[in-house]
Amino acid sequence: MPRILRGLSSKVLPCGCLLGIYETYEGSVIGLVDLKSARCADRTHDGGSIIPASRFNSGADSSSEQNG
């Protein structure tokens, strides 16, 4: 668990989870799932899970995910 320096922002993921974006003391930016959506089936989105910055700051919003 990285040490959080400060919160930068938050966003709602396509799955409905609330993601908080934080800066760590190391200088890296990470996302933490603050609130998991009841309809989210992603097991990596359990409360407190760390989402790598590359997953949410690319700006590319066109990628579609397959729902299996």
Ligand SMILES: [Zn+2]
């Ligand atoms: Zn989710």
